[in-house]
Amino acid sequence: MFALYVGLAVAILLIVLNIVLSKLSFPKEGRILAIIVVLVGYIYWGFEPFAHHEMHPHVEDASYAFDGKQDIEALEHAGKDATETKAFWASMAKIAEHKGDAVAGKALVTANCTGCHSIKAEGFAEVMSDADAAVSYGVTPPDLSIAGRVYDRNFLIAFIANPVKAMHIEHKYPVGGEKVFPMPASDFMQPQEIADMVAYLADAASKVPAPKVKEGASEFEISKAANKEVFETACVRCHAMNYAGIQAKTSADAMSKYIGATPPDLSQYIRSRGDHYLHNFINDPQRKLPGTGMPRVGLNEKAQTQVVEYMTQIGDSKKDEREALGPKVLIYLTILAIFALLWKQKIWRDLH
Amino acid sequence: MINESRRGFMGKAFGAVAAVGAVASLVAMKKSWDPLPSVMAAGFTTVDLSKFTGNKLEIVKWQGKPIFILKMAADMPSVEKRSVKVGDNYYSVMIGLCTHLGCIPAYRDTTHDFKCACHGGEFDAAGVHKFGPPPRPLDIPPFTIKDGNTIVLGEAGAEYKALIASLSTDINKA
Amino acid sequence: MAEFEKANSIGEWFDQRLNVKAFTKVMMTEYWIPKEINFLWAMGALLVMLFKLLIITGIFLLMYYKPDVNMAFDSVNYTIMQEVGYGWLFRNIHGVGASVVFLIIYIHMFTAIYYGSYKKGREMIWLSGMLLFVLFSAEGFSGYMLPWGQMSYWAAYVITEIFGGIPFIGGDLVIWIRGNFYVADATLTRFFMLHVLLIPVVLIGAIAFHFYTLRFPHVNNEEGEFFDYKKESEKYLAGDKANSKVIAFWPDFLSKDFMVIAIFMIFFFYLVFYNNGFAMDPVNFDKADGMKTPAHIYPEWYFLWSYEVLRGFFFEIGGISGKDLGLMAFGFAQGIFLVLPWLDRSPMVKPANQRPVFKYWFWLLMADLFVLTIFGKLPPTGINAYVGFFASTTFLGLFISLPFLSKIEAKIVGGK
Numbered sequence: 001m002f003a004l005y006v007g008l009a010v011a012i013l014l015i016v017l018n019i020v021l022s023k024l025s026f027p028k029e030g031r032i033l034a035i036i037v038v039l040v041g042y043i044y045w046g047f048e049p050f051a052h053h054e055m056h057p058h059v060e061d062a063s064y065a066f067d068g069k070q071d072i073e074a075l076e077h078a079g080k081d082a083t084e085t086k087a088f089w090a091s092m093a094k095i096a097e098h099k100g101d102a103v104a105g106k107a108l109v110t111a112n113c114t115g116c117h118s119i120k121a122e123g124f125a126e127v128m129s130d131a132d133a134a135v136s137y138g139v140t141p142p143d144l145s146i147a148g149r150v151y152d153r154n155f156l157i158a159f160i161a162n163p164v165k166a167m168h169i170e171h172k173y174p175v176g177g178e179k180v181f182p183m184p185a186s187d188f189m190q191p192q193e194i195a196d197m198v199a200y201l202a203d204a205a206s207k208v209p210a211p212k213v214k215e216g217a218s219e220f221e222i223s224k225a226a227n228k229e230v231f232e233t234a235c236v237r238c239h240a241m242n243y244a245g246i247q248a249k250t251s252a253d254a255m256s257k258y259i260g261a262t263p264p265d266l267s268q269y270i271r272s273r274g275d276h277y278l279h280n281f282i283n284d285p286q287r288k289l290p291g292t293g294m295p296r297v298g299l300n301e302k303a304q305t306q307v308v309e310y311m312t313q314i315g316d317s318k319k320d321e322r323e324a325l326g327p328k329v330l331i332y333l334t335i336l337a338i339f340a341l342l343w344k345q346k347i348w349r350d351l352h
Numbered sequence: 353m354i355n356e357s358r359r360g361f362m363g364k365a366f367g368a369v370a371a372v373g374a375v376a377s378l379v380a381m382k383k384s385w386d387p388l389p390s391v392m393a394a395g396f397t398t399v400d401l402s403k404f405t406g407n408k409l410e411i412v413k414w415q416g417k418p419i420f421i422l423k424m425a426a427d428m429p430s431v432e433k434r435s436v437k438v439g440d441n442y443y444s445v446m447i448g449l450c451t452h453l454g455c456i457p458a459y460r461d462t463t464h465d466f467k468c469a470c471h472g473g474e475f476d477a478a479g480v481h482k483f484g485p486p487p488r489p490l491d492i493p494p495f496t497i498k499d500g501n502t503i504v505l506g507e508a509g510a511e512y513k514a515l516i517a518s519l520s521t522d523i524n525k526a
Numbered sequence: 527m528a529e530f531e532k533a534n535s536i537g538e539w540f541d542q543r544l545n546v547k548a549f550t551k552v553m554m555t556e557y558w559i560p561k562e563i564n565f566l567w568a569m570g571a572l573l574v575m576l577f578k579l580l581i582i583t584g585i586f587l588l589m590y591y592k593p594d595v596n597m598a599f600d601s602v603n604y605t606i607m608q609e610v611g612y613g614w615l616f617r618n619i620h621g622v623g624a625s626v627v628f629l630i631i632y633i634h635m636f637t638a639i640y641y642g643s644y645k646k647g648r649e650m651i652w653l654s655g656m657l658l659f660v661l662f663s664a665e666g667f668s669g670y671m672l673p674w675g676q677m678s679y680w681a682a683y684v685i686t687e688i689f690g691g692i693p694f695i696g697g698d699l700v701i702w703i704r705g706n707f708y709v710a711d712a713t714l715t716r717f718f719m720l721h722v723l724l725i726p727v728v729l730i731g732a733i734a735f736h737f738y739t740l741r742f743p744h745v746n747n748e749e750g751e752f753f754d755y756k757k758e759s760e761k762y763l764a765g766d767k768a769n770s771k772v773i774a775f776w777p778d779f780l781s782k783d784f785m786v787i788a789i790f791m792i793f794f795f796y797l798v799f800y801n802n803g804f805a806m807d808p809v810n811f812d813k814a815d816g817m818k819t820p821a822h823i824y825p826e827w828y829f830l831w832s833y834e835v836l837r838g839f840f841f842e843i844g845g846i847s848g849k850d851l852g853l854m855a856f857g858f859a860q861g862i863f864l865v866l867p868w869l870d871r872s873p874m875v876k877p878a879n880q881r882p883v884f885k886y887w888f889w890l891l892m893a894d895l896f897v898l899t900i901f902g903k904l905p906p907t908g909i910n911a912y913v914g915f916f917a918s919t920t921f922l923g924l925f926i927s928l929p930f931l932s933k934i935e936a937k938i939v940g941g942k
């Protein structure tokens with residue numbers, strides 16, 4: 001109804017505009033142009049921004065606090081009991097207050113994590129091949145070399161304590177359900193221990209050198225290599241990036257058993273979803289797509305920006321070229337239009 | 353004068369013969385757009401029902417369309433009207449495209465119904481629309497039952513005909 | 527054959543063989559156009575320019591595009607967009623051009639309706655123009671399928687499905703058009719053929735025909751004035767250009783067209799570089815998947831109004847199902863513009879705003895088309911469905927009432 005009124009309003013507006021402009025003895029062609037610009041602008045507004053606004057309800061922007069606020073709100077909004085979730089995130093906040101000790105953390109990580117996870121940069125090799133790992137665990141466990149740099153600290157704490165809660169995928173792995181998440185919860189550990197482990201991961205990650213690039217590589221290549229490293233850690237266990245020749249580490253078959261869906265190839269996601277959507281989605285998939293199998297991965301702001309930038313560098317690789325060429329073409333066309341105008345005026349001088 | 357009319361006649365005769373050729377070639381052109389024999393042969397999908405579990409939706413592909421086959425669990429509300437009995441069990445067999453605008457609805461095993469995410473349409477376990485914009489129940493594809501436990505989609509068997517006949521035309525316009 | 531004298535210059539050599547001088551006069555320097563026209567009369571030349579851009583960029587796309595359901599998507603989105611030198615530029619121009627060409631077609635059409643340029647001897651111009659509109663629609667529809675994205679697939683699915691509503695033969699017709707039970711490889715290859723060969727060839731012929739129909743009735747002018755072209759052109763040729771009512775096609779008319787084209791190109795390339803999402807829908811950057819529907823299916827913006835007429839009837843009236851009613855209304859909408867010259871029974875050839883009855887009709891039609899277009903994209907739920915119904919019936923009502931309204935106008939203006 002609303003737009004119907006707008007439609008009629010525009011028609012009336014045009015008539016008024018027409019009358020006013022003619023009273024102002026505005027040149028006729030200018031008047032016609034003004035009307036066409038208003039009409040075209042209105043129709044464009046209608047089928048682009050307005051339609052998008054109607055079809056894709058707004059959600060709040062990404063938040064990197066990882067304090068469970070969004071989850072609690074979502075539960076309350078749906079009229080569900082949020083006490084347990086509240087208690088969980090409150091205790092996580094307590095853990096986060098402890099200052100971790102990397103040395104103590106190293107011992108804990110060696111004892112508790114390296115049975116499944118590799119930390120190649122620290123010399124802990126993979127326990128088995130990707131394919132075998134997918135069979136035994138359901139999904140290939142991530143290498144933790146740069147985990148401390150890529151994932152947010154609060155998220156890592158919550159993740160070690162209770163992975164399913166941290167990743168916001170209780171609907172896939174309900175408590176007491178048939179399917180059990182491959183990584184066990186460690187909420188029995190002492191807060192200090194968890195803080196130590198996270199401190200160690202951060203310390204280990206800070207020692208990993210920037211990925212190697214060819215001698216004399218361009219800035220674009222250097223940033224692409226750095227972004228790729230983050231993308232591979234954060235996304236490639238499940239997703240492929242075919243246009244960069246990257247295959248998912250876990251097979252499609254194993255994935256569909258693991259989360260009940262096959263994760264898409266991300267090559268064109270920067271075009272099909274756009275960077276705004278991607279930022280919101282990666283930050284908390286459930287909010288954008290309730291019921292999705294994709295977990296919250298817990299990237300900190302910098303890592304997430306790098307991931308989205310990498311998706312642009314692969315999926316819209318000519319962006320820089322396009323943005324560099326655009327102004328030149330527009331300037332050229334402006335000059336061309338000026339010459340066209342001058343020539344026309346010369347010809348028409350005799351006609352009036 | 354005689355000459356004139358003869359020329360007129362010959363001209364028309366030539367035109368008529370040429371028209372026959374043109375029409376004949378149209379037939380050939382029309383044929384070249386027909387679906388190929390290999391496409392027609394692939395118009396059937398055979399599904400073995402023996403491994404199905406109750407209340408778990410299976411989606412198979414038939415003629416490029418998703419087909420929902422849902423085995424009714426014992427505790428599910430009786431929907432005999434639109435279900436087929438194969439062996440001892442009832443199954444819903446339906447084309448999985450929302451009758452509103454063609455989205456693929458999702459099955460919710462807790463509430464035993466289908467929910468279409470596009471505009472919120474809902475169908476019960478037998479595919480009858482119960483909420484939202486869909487104008488009619490999910491369509492039923494032609495099928496036939498073979499060897500007790502196999503269903504062949506694409507062939508209108510006795511069970512299919514009986515099912516369609518039993519439905520009043522207004523709730524199932526295929 | 528006549529004797530040929532030895533030519534004294536290259537120009538003369540050609541003139542002897544091709545009669546170049548006379549030809550140029552007839553086609554260019556003594557092809558008369560009225561002087562009282564504004565930039566809306568440059569839309570035709572602009573359309574030619576856009577068509578040329580589409581052909582040229584299409585040729586470059588054609589060198590790397592692969593019409594096969596397994597390869598099409600990547601051939602466009604990887605090979606052309608990421609690898610081929612300036613492939614992205616050709617694709618953006620082609621995609622944006624295909625969309626913007628319809629904007630200009632609509633402006634061109636509604637200019638004709640506004641100034642009454644479809645009657646009193648100009649019926650053939652209008653008919654050939656409508657033929658071009660139909661051909662361009664077919665070209666746009668077939669081209670949209672080629673990148674084989676989700677919107678390519680589902681728009682093709684929904685639109686071909688429409689033919690299923692035709693009584694008796696519908697079901698078989700759909701399968702015949704697709705060459706399969708669903709939109710499949712056979713569908714893609716045959717629409718590829720239509721898109722790059724048959725329709726463009728017919729289009730070129732139709733454009734030539736459109737120009738031919740303009741020749742004798744001459745284009746209309748801002749005041750709808752009829753005057754003696756012979757007298758006015760003599761004035762012009764005698765050097766009194768200022769007082770003549772005509773100008774020459776070349777260089778007078780074209781110099782203005784070129785100016786309009788050049789200015790328009792600034793806007794056009796702005797869209798190509800910075801704002802092409804409206805023409806290259808994000809959803810289409812997901813590969814086609816017949817087992818997964820996008821959340822919203824809608825056609826390109828230029829088909830939205832007729833799509834909304836199709837959807838507008840969502841309930842049964844008098845025992846006819848909503849689907850069939852929608853289909854009939856859709857058929858009506860497709861055909862009705864064609865017979866506009868015979869629906870408008872007022873003899874008046876004047877800008878709409880100077881016509882006592884027609885002006886209301888014209889602006890109402892515009893407003894209605896706007897509403898149809900905007901609601902054509904929105905999901906037809908709740909109130910939207912009723913707006914769609916209301917706007918669709920308004921559309922039908924407007925065209926059904928036009929003969930009567932224009933007859934009333936004829937009375938008022940007394941045959942002028």
Ligand code: HEM
Nearest residue numbers: 580581584585587588591621624666669670672673722726
């Ligand atoms: C005459 C007007 C034409 C229109 C309205 C038109 C329209 C379109 C449209 C809408 C697309 C999809 C755009 C996209 O998503 O990129 C397309 C693609 C394509 N067109 Fe055209 N086209 C026209 C002429 C031509 C011609 C003359 C050729 C070849 C000689 C051609 C070759 C192609 C090819 C190869 C593609 C596929 C590549 C792609 O999707 O980017 N087109 N066309």
Ligand code: FES
Nearest residue numbers: 450452453468473
């Ligand atoms: S398509 Fe299912 S409700 Fe609209």
